[in-house]
Amino acid sequence: MFGAPEVPGWFWDSSQLRQALASRHMGKVVRAFRTHPYHGRPISQSVAAGWLYLTQSQLSRIENGPPVQDLDRLIQWAHTLRIPADLLWFSLPDEDTSEDETEATTPASPAGLLPEDDEWRSMTELLRRTFLKRGLAAVTLPALGLDELKHIAAALSDARRYADHEVATHFQRQLADCAANDRTRGPKQSIPIALGLVAAIEKTAGDAKPAIRRSLLRVGAQVAEFLGWLYRDIAMPELAGYWRDRAVEWAQAAGDFPMQGYVLLKKSQAAWDERDALRMLTLAEASQEGPWSLPPRVRAEALQQEARGHAMLDGDLSVIESKLEDARELLDQDKEASGIAAHYDKALFGLQVAICYNEAGQPDRALGLYEEWLSPRTFSRRDYGYFLSLKSEALVSARAPDDAADTGLEALALARETCSARTHQEVLRLVGRLRPWKNRESVRELREAVLHSTG
Numbered sequence: 037m038f039g040a041p042e043v044p045g046w047f048w049d050s051s052q053l054r055q056a057l058a059s060r061h062m063g064k065v066v067r068a069f070r071t072h073p074y075h076g077r078p079i080s081q082s083v084a085a086g087w088l089y090l091t092q093s094q095l096s097r098i099e100n101g102p103p104v105q106d107l108d109r110l111i112q113w114a115h116t117l118r119i120p121a122d123l124l125w126f127s128l129p130d131e132d133t134s135e136d137e138t139e140a141t142t143p144a145s146p147a148g149l150l151p152e153d154d155e156w157r158s159m160t161e162l163l164r165r166t167f168l169k170r171g172l173a174a175v176t177l178p179a180l181g182l183d184e185l186k187h188i189a190a191a192l193s194d195a196r197r198y199a200d201h202e203v204a205t206h207f208q209r210q211l212a213d214c215a216a217n218d219r220t221r222g223p224k225q226s227i228p229i230a231l232g233l234v235a236a237i238e239k240t241a242g243d244a245k246p247a248i249r250r251s252l253l254r255v256g257a258q259v260a261e262f263l264g265w266l267y268r269d270i271a272m273p274e275l276a277g278y279w280r281d282r283a284v285e286w287a288q289a290a291g292d293f294p295m296q297g298y299v300l301l302k303k304s305q306a307a308w309d310e311r312d313a314l315r316m317l318t319l320a321e322a323s324q325e326g327p328w329s330l331p332p333r334v335r336a337e338a339l340q341q342e343a344r345g346h347a348m349l350d351g352d353l354s355v356i357e358s359k360l361e362d363a364r365e366l367l368d369q370d371k372e373a374s375g376i377a378a379h380y381d382k383a384l385f386g387l388q389v390a391i392c393y394n395e396a397g398q399p400d401r402a403l404g405l406y407e408e409w410l411s412p413r414t415f416s417r418r419d420y421g422y423f424l425s426l427k428s429e430a431l432v433s434a435r436a437p438d439d440a441a442d443t444g445l446e447a448l449a450l451a452r453e454t455c456s457a458r459t460h461q462e463v464l465r466l467v468g469r470l471r472p473w474k475n476r477e478s479v480r481e482l483r484e485a486v487l488h489s490t491g
Contacts, residue, residue, distance in 0.1 A: 040069070040084075040087045040116055040117050040118065041075070042118065043072075043074060043118070044074075045120075047072060047074050048119070048120060048123060050068070050072060050073075052068045052071075052072070053065070053068040053069065053072065055068075056068040057119075057123050057124070057125070059103075060103060060125045061103040062098070062103065062104050062109075062110055062113055062114075063095075063098040063099040063100065063101065063103070063104065064099065065117070065119070066084060066088070066095065066098070066099060066113070066117070067099045069084075069117055070083075070084045080092075080310065080312045080314075080315070081095050081096055081099070082310060082311040082312045082313055082314075082348075083310045083311065083312065085311070086310070086311055086465065086468075087116050087117075088112075088113055088116060092311065092313060092348065092349075093349075107126060110126055111126070111128060114126075114128060115128070203240060203244075203248065203252065204248065204251035204252050204254070204255050207233060207236070207237055207240075207252065207255045207256075207259075208255050208258075210229075210233055211230075211233060211255065211258060211259050211262065214226055214229045214230055214233065214259075214262070215262060217229065218266065218418075219416035219418065219419070221454075222269075222418055222454040222455040222456065223266040223267075223269050223270050223455060223456075224455045226266055227263070227266050227267075227270075230259055230262055230263045230266060231263070233259045234256065234259050234260060234263065237252050237253075237255060237256040237259065238256065240252055241253055241256065250289070250290045250291060251290070253286045253287075253289050253290035253292075254286075254287070254290040254292045254295070256286045256290075257282075257283045257284075257286035257287040257290060257292055257295050258283070258295070258376070260279045260280070260282040260283035260286060261279070261280060261283040261295070261298070261299055261302060263276075263279040264276045264277070264278075264279040264280040264283060264299075264302060264306075265302070267279060268306055268309070268458065269418075269456055269457065269458045270455065270456075270457045270458075271309075271457035271458060271460070271461060273306065273309070276306060277303075277306075280299050280302060280303060280306075283295065283299050284296050284299050287299070293326070293327060293328030293329075294328050294329065294330055294331060294334070294376065295376065296326060296328060297323045297324065297326050297328045297330050297334065297338075298323070298330070298334055298376050298377065300319050300320075300322050300323035300326070301319070301320060301323040301334060301337060301338050301341065303319050304316045304317075304318075304319035304320040304323065304338075304341050304345075305341060307319065308344070309458065309461065311348070313344075313345050313348035313349045314345070314349065316341060316344065316345040316348070317341075317342060317345025317346065317349065320338050320339075320341035320342045320345060321338075321342060323338045324338050324339075331370070331376065331377060332366045332367070332369055332370035333366070333367065333370050333377040333378070333380045334376060334377045334380075335363075335366050336363040336364070336366035336367040336370075336380065336385070337363070337377055337380050337388075339359045339360070339362050339363035339366070340359070340360060340363045340385065340388045340389070340392070341388075342359050343355075343356045343357075343359035343360045343363070343389075343392045344388070344391060344392045344395060346359065347392045347393070347395035347396035348395045351395075351396045351397055353396060353398075356392055356396055360389055360392065363385070364385070367380070367381075367382065367385055382409075383409045383411075383414045383415070386405050386408060386409035387405065387406065387409050387410060387423050387426075389405055390402040390403075390405035390406050390409070390426075390427075390430065391426055393405065394426075394429060394430040394433055397433075399430045399431075399433035399434040400434060402430040402433075403427070403430050403431065403434060406423070406427045406430065410423050410424070410427060417450055417453065417454055418450070418454035418456050418459070420450060421446075421447045421449075421450025421451050421453075421454060421456060421459045422447070422451075422456060422458060422459045422462065424443055424444075424446055424447035424450065425443075425444065425447035425448075425451070425459050425462035425463050425466060426462060427443055428440045428441075428443040428444040428447060428462075428463075428466045429462070429465070429466060429469065431443060432466065432469045432470060437470055437472075437473035437476055437478070437479060438476060438478040438479075440466065440470060441470060441473075441476070441478035441479045441481065441482040442478055444463050444466045444467075444470075444482050445481065445482050445485055447459055447462070447463055448460070448463045448482070448485055448486065448489060451463060452489060460489070463482075463486060464486065466482075467482060467483055467486050470482070470483075
């Protein structure tokens with residue numbers, strides 16, 4: 037979710053919101069907004085902080101500390117949450133007639149941008165409405181259409197050519213080919229293939245003997261987890277969660293305990309997209325505590341994820357580096373890149389450590405690791421673009437806005453090429469963080485490119 041959701045008029049009539057507004061305390065208003073029953077479940081501080089271009093810890097202090105008095109910040113946050121003007125204890129600028137008339141007569145820029153003052157204030161709303169509607173439409177059609185049905189038919193036809201004891205291996209090879217296809221062509225082409233595999237495995241398993249059925253369900257769990265990843269990459273968290281849950285269901289039916297822990301780890305990683313640090317940490321810990329023995333690479337990845345959660349929550353370097361050192365030792369011990377998490381190598385680990393250091397307020401150390409490990413020769417174009425977007429975040433933290441904007445432009449181009457909405461999300465986050473340098477030419481260029489990419 038890029039910005040605060042639109043809410044109906046009656047939303048503002050809740051007693052908690054009315055009390056918060058009456059207290060003239062914007063932090064309490066934000067808390068009442070994100071915990072409103074309308075949302076189904078409370079929105080985390082990490083997610084709400086992203087709407088306001090804050091960190092989770094900053095929002096926590098604002099919600100629990102003294103009232104913010106800075107009028108510019110209050111106006112910005114009121115616009116972000118779309119608080120009705122008549123409920124506020126201060127006046128919004130667009131209530132001033134002279135300013136309204138000035139804005140009304142301001143011609144649109146050639147690039148189709150909003151006037152300068154409104155542009156930044158309205159960025160989140162524009163991206164939420166336009167990007168989500170248009171930018172993802174080409175790759176987020178989950179229904180089974182003609183292409184998906186063709187893949188299902190082909191997968192079933194192929195499966196019939198194999199004996200019982202070979203069919204699971206056949207599907208495993210098909211999954212490996214699908215994953216390779218995703219690395220080069222992105223999710224748009226991989227999703228129909230993976231859906232076809234799921235349907236074929238489910239049909240074949242229904243007709244198989246018990247021992248073969250368990251082998252098929254084990255592969256099915258892997259395909260379902262892969263679908264969870266594909267839907268995460270196109271920013272469809274509900275469908276991603278659905279397929280992860282299916283992966284757990286099939287892993288349980290197959291007696292594949294490590295896969296259940298691995299899916300918990302994948303859920304922890306998905307929580308990063310919303311910067312929900314506590315959920316990340318809790319799930320990373322849970323992935324290691326179940327009735328299973330995780331492969332060394334999965335344990336290393338889980339420990340690294342714990343380190344990132346600690347970096348976001350408290351920034352305790354002693355805890356962070358202890359977790360990372362344990363993860364590094366496990367990775368060094370596992371010489372065979374096979375099974376789940378086979379992709380998790382030293383280069384990927386190095387970039388994950390870079391993210392940890394940036395979140396812990398050590399951007400220079402993070403940038404050193406990006407320089408060492410991030411290379412288009414090592415990563416697929418989709419993954420290279422994603423990590424470039426995160427490198428841009430470290431450049432902002434190091435107060436290098438021009439370099440951050442230039443790197444963000446490169447990441448945005450790769451996001452469009454590979455249909456990676458996940459990378460788009462990170463570039464949008466970058467644009468918000470570059471607001472203090474909004475008048476620099478490089479930042480303007482990035483902002484304009486982002487707005488054009490949503491049109």
